[in-house]
Amino acid sequence: MARGGFPGGFPGMGNMNQLMKQARKMQEQMAKLQEELEQKTVEASAGGGVVTVVANGKKEVVEIKIAPEAVDPDDVEMLQDLVLAAVNEALRQAEEMVQDEMSKLTGGLSIPGLF
Numbered sequence: 696m697a698r699g700g701f702p703g704g705f706p707g708m709g710n711m712n713q714l715m716k717q718a719r720k721m722q723e724q725m726a727k728l729q730e731e732l733e734q735k736t737v738e739a740s741a742g743g744g745v746v747t748v749v750a751n752g753k754k755e756v757v758e759i760k761i762a763p764e765a766v767d768p769d770d771v772e773m774l775q776d777l778v779l780a781a782v783n784e785a786l787r788q789a790e791e792m793v794q795d796e797m798s799k800l801t802g803g804l805s806i807p808g809l810f
Contacts, residue, residue, distance in 0.1 A: 728796055728797070729752075731752070731796075732751070732792070732793055733752055734751070735752045736749050736751050737788035739782075739784035739785035740784075741776075741777040741778075741781040742765060742777040742780075745762040745764060745777065746760070746762070746765055746777040746778050746780075747760040748781040751789065752796070754789045756785065756786070765777060
């Protein structure tokens with residue numbers, strides 16, 4: 696035995712170094728995935744397509760399209776409901792897209808708080 700230490704270093708340190716390399720690699724892959732998700736979009740519509748909402752992978756609404764025939768001054772509440780429905784569906788789809796992409800990266804391993 697070497698003076699003041701263990702022969703060949705600390706037991707298990709090789710495994711720890713490998714684990715740290717894997718963690719760094721996953722961290723880099725996640726940063727790249729976040730950048731890619733910012734560029735990906737989903738689209739949802741309501742009212743037969745008179746209101747369309749586009750959201751990105753950051754779960755931000757990036758575009759709302761409203762067809763002129765959806766604008767009825769006597770029924771603003773209907774338009775509000777259509778916008779709300781389309782926004783909620785677009786955000787749901789964006790969340791699903793993020794989860795799908797994350798499961799590809801993590802191999803289905805659920806890691807709370809990643810996104």
